[in-house]
Amino acid sequence: MKPVSAPDVTAPADRAGLGFWLAEQSDEDLTPGAPLDGDTHADVVIVGGGYTGLWIAYYLTEFAPQTKIVVLEAKQAGFGASGRNGGWCTAEMPSLLTTLVGTHGPMAAMRMYRAARATLDEIERVLESEQLDAGWRRDGSLYVARTKPQLDRLRAWRDGRAQLGITDFRLLDPDEAANSIAVRDATGIGFTPHCAAVHPARLGLGLAQAVRGRGVTIAEGTAATAVRERAVVTEHGTVYAKAVLLATEGYTGGLAGRGRAIVPLRSHAIATAPLGAAAFERLRWRGAPTVTDSRYQFCYLNRTPDDRIVIGGRGVGYLLGSRLRARPAAERAVHARLLATLTDLFDGIGDVRVTHGWSGLYGLQRDSEPSVVFDKETGHGYAGGYGGEGIVLSNLAGRTMAALVTGTRRPETKLCWNGRTPSRWEPEPVRYAGIRGIATLATMADLFEDRTNRTAPLAQVIMKSVV
Template sequence: MTGSRWSGLSFWHETAGTDWTPRPSLPASTRADVAIVGAGYTGLWTAHYLAEAAPGLRIVVLEAEVAGYGASGRNGGWCSALFPSPFDAAQHRAMRETVDEVARAATAEGIDAHLAKGGTITLARTRAQLSRARAEVDEARSRGRGEDDLALLDKAAADAVLRATGTLGATYTPDCAAIHPARLVRGLADAVERRGVAVHERTRVRTISPHRVETDHGTVTADFVVRATEGYTPRLTGQERAVAPVHSLVLATAPLSTSQWDEVGLARRETFADHRHLIIYGQRTADDRLVFGGRGAPYRFGSRITTDFSRDHRVFERLRETLVDLFPVLRDVEVTHRWGGVLGIPRDWCASVGLDRDTGLAWAGGYVGDGVSTTNLAGRTLRDLVLGRTTPLTELPWVDHRSPDWEREPLRWAGINAGLRAASLADLEERITRRPSVVASALDRLTH
């Protein structure tokens, strides 16, 4: 089979500059020191840092499709300091440092991920959004975070960065880099192979148990087994309720002209969003396209994961309408690519990383869409845990956190889709009332 099946998954896959022909599957049952399930960012960063720190380790990475098939190759391209749940100063500091570590490691491995650290501007376009922006900055100040970490911008300062309609103000953080996600993940796969790691693609894992991984092509026994499957975790036996796979949809425009970019902004390739409840996100690519995505696709019953987004045409249309509402100059610009991917949401919305030394089972995930950088922090933390080191990373509060399981169906399906609808209603409510949403307040109490 050629690589065409995977090269057409998204704009990022199409422009990754890589051969998508799968690496060989696991040839037979084998023994390893560390078996890693999943060749996305989490699995590959873990393999990278382990191989770097302990070159003699026998490390095997097992991937059901090809490296970068999942969210690592399809996301919005934000390498940010965002973390999906409240965190203390040490966790935040680690996340800020991780943005620079991704850039450092990519450069060291010769990976051209089209990285540009322009920061993130998050617009406030209603009074309720401006109130949330101010509250976010006040909270940051109460935790000792200064202007160099998170700043409140007035309209003029916001417009100098991004000229969207209706802007009242914005928040800005320097701690984000725009990247080409598929170039990064494919570069990482090549890098770990150069370090002696065995990467087996087209090798579906069915079951993970202490010191043992069962695949379609044989069994891998190992001292340590790392689950790095994020939104695909429910496909593993016994993990059906560990995370909820929720799809995020993305589109990319044709390259914009210089005059169009002069009207939009993002001169330093800043990433952008706004303070609405139903998340949107965007970036300017290295070839001057605008990539824009958001939530809104329904959760599929039974945690079903899809690559067919044809029935989500209304979600894509709403994304385009939102993009034109923000930037009317783009009304006639062609949308050249539409795609989607699945992210993993734990029941308490808290990402975690950990290792049970009694069983040898390790894990990382639950990034809620903030995984481009968090996976790198996870990889370095898993390195330290596997090697038995006590370091500042192993003392962070997300280490060994255990999220509760999601409810069984049909409660899971009803609750998650009700939450998505509530987020949309909350934004509509705020546009009408010009006050913070009552619906959003109730939703926050239910989801945290």
Template sequence: MISFWMGPPPALRAPLPGSLSADVAIVGAGFTGLWTAYYLSVADPTLRVVVLEQSYAGFGASGRNGGWCSALLPTSLPALARRHGRPAALSLQRSMNETVDEVGRVCAVEGIACDFHKGGTVVVARSPAQVARAAAEVDSMASFGFPEVSLLTAAEASARLGATSVLGGVYTPHCAAIQPASLVRGLASVVAARGVAVYEGTPVTSLRPGVAVTPHGTVRAPVVVRATEGYTAGLPGFGRAVAPIYSLMVATPPLPPSAWDEIGLADRETFSDFRHLIIYGQRTADGRLAFGGRGAPYHFGSSVSPSFDQEPTVFTALRRTLGELFPVLGPMPEVSHAWGGPLGVTRDWTASVGLDRSTGLAWAGGYVGDGVGTSNLAGRTLAHLILGVDSDLVRLPWVGHRSRRWEPEPLRWLGINAALQATASADAAEARTGRSSRRAALINRLVGH
């Protein structure tokens, strides 16, 4: 069982039956690969689209994440404006806001039952330093023309999320809570019904222009899409392109109505707070708290292993944090499930999508944990790029962006883990002093925020 969402591993679809040719070969049957296949099949049902997946659809982050279909990007809006100009940054953020509704639209049209509910996100501030960050975020969003991102008083924030020590917060309507494994598995079924060939149990061992090589045969296609996110480093030649950083989660058993009376989340808002070491949660459709956070170490050489999905110290910290936020659950709340998995981080903390027309190699990723919504925008954009559609999507500023490579080991291991430790210590320092951490500000500058 890779996650509470996925449950027991599903039966595998048939693997690649042998070498074949296609119009588009997609490596990875997560959200990015499947959304790309979906929009290609909608636009041109005659296209021969092949999706190659090493395990089963949704095995990676798509089946393990926190279930936030949000408008979040890993790069802040001010940083995007500095790099690309204000109009380009606004276009990308507006496209992300619209993406949340687009996911809901497709789920409704295609009959994908994934508990989609657009209740927005509440991020509470629980210290004076966090209150200052909340106010700064709302001021920034207002300056870019997004007044719907609103500053909450302590009473308003507590009415949405009954956590301890709430001094204020921020609310955005641009997020839906979903059951992510149901979405990715439903999407796989939809594209298969549309004629897309989805081959599971088919690892790609080599990817180069026009060719995806597997143990079962070779797929040749004019366009080959890399949609491998946290597993990218396992491909030859891509070891320093994307670093896999682990995020871990726990889920409680279904909670009684009395507990929800205290916790809130009556509109199934997703929730977080303004600490630096990210936490995230949602109220599931069956009445559980699904809660996760960062803090697991980066593993040398960008290694990915099932053993890394379990980090007892992080699970203990998550349970303790839940108890601190919601005393009604007890100091160490009971959890029924605990899991984890890698997400993809580029060196400049920037997501991108693109197609190199000289080689036919396309890619999307680098979502830094905010990929549920972003992958839909990526899939629509890739479809337009591949089909040569001239649209606003192909002119968004993330299109064609190339992140520089990560440092070689051991520098990569030292740098990433040092940053994780510094982020955690910044939160500890703020809890002691009540003042904003200068080391956190330095880390934000280093990652381009």
């Protein structure tokens, strides 16, 4: 792959850092609501106005409509990872399912998988019920292999899932593959129906509108400065509540005493200018299935409603001390690699103009599993650690947490992620060296397999690693 310079991003300067999904929203949509106005009391206070916090609030209003709820958001609801991700609403959880089998056994892992798969139906139900236009298109996902080792991994993934009774993921036969997406040098293509493409910002902003309509207070521009027993302190006042719920995901480390609870990892993305329907027909990209390759450092692609391609991937993923901001030059270098990846994947894509480049944070816990925790005695709860699978899992977590807080009997409260408190991450610089070291090994393994068409010697180490 030839190196390329950083793409010439053409989004307006005042919106360039927002990314495509948020930047295309109206000025009214991007105007934060009022901050907290002095001290107040509530039944539940939720810290974080992303998907997790909004879904918790939504289902609290379903299970206990009289509950007084306050959501505190440092910026604007949906502003963080919820408005900046790749738009994959997937139930497949490729690496997480394997982890759950190893930790909790196949039965518990399958219950979690089935709950995630049913969550697609639940999100679709809410979008229809609330009349939210989130660009929902449920056309599944294509997993593309371009080398023999990648195809071997797809086969192993298919066979492993079949042993668990999951038979919906399949490898396309040669005729189907030839008529499927035109990725250069494809050796095989897998397909699962359990994914929808979604417009992340519209989903986040729409959820915020829906919960406000149900009487929930969302205090924007209101950062939590301290979390105490039955209270959250902000610079605009204190919220006293029976239950204090953290929905801060990758931003959790910014709260006192939680610096090693979760690490913030950064994923990057670019969006092309609209390519037009004819270009997608040349690429045989029919409908809106999401697309990914099968490298260790994989990329993920989405066809937007206005016929752009959004392509994302990892790079500069973790910063020393869990810092949240990468250097602009480092981010531009990742965007350049994403553009090079896009043009390498597709022969027939032609000249590509990039209009947006951005990044977003997601959270990873030490054991690579998400968790939902609520202590009835203290009233404290936390949900997160989705490892990049947050669109589906945040909804499932929202239902789970709302049921735990209200004492509602629901099957979600029996899932294996309930009540888990994972071990803390190592102190720095051990944490930095370990995470960045594994990422480097993954990159080296991809280069080895691309060059030799043989499975990398360190493959098993990488597959069992935390990142």
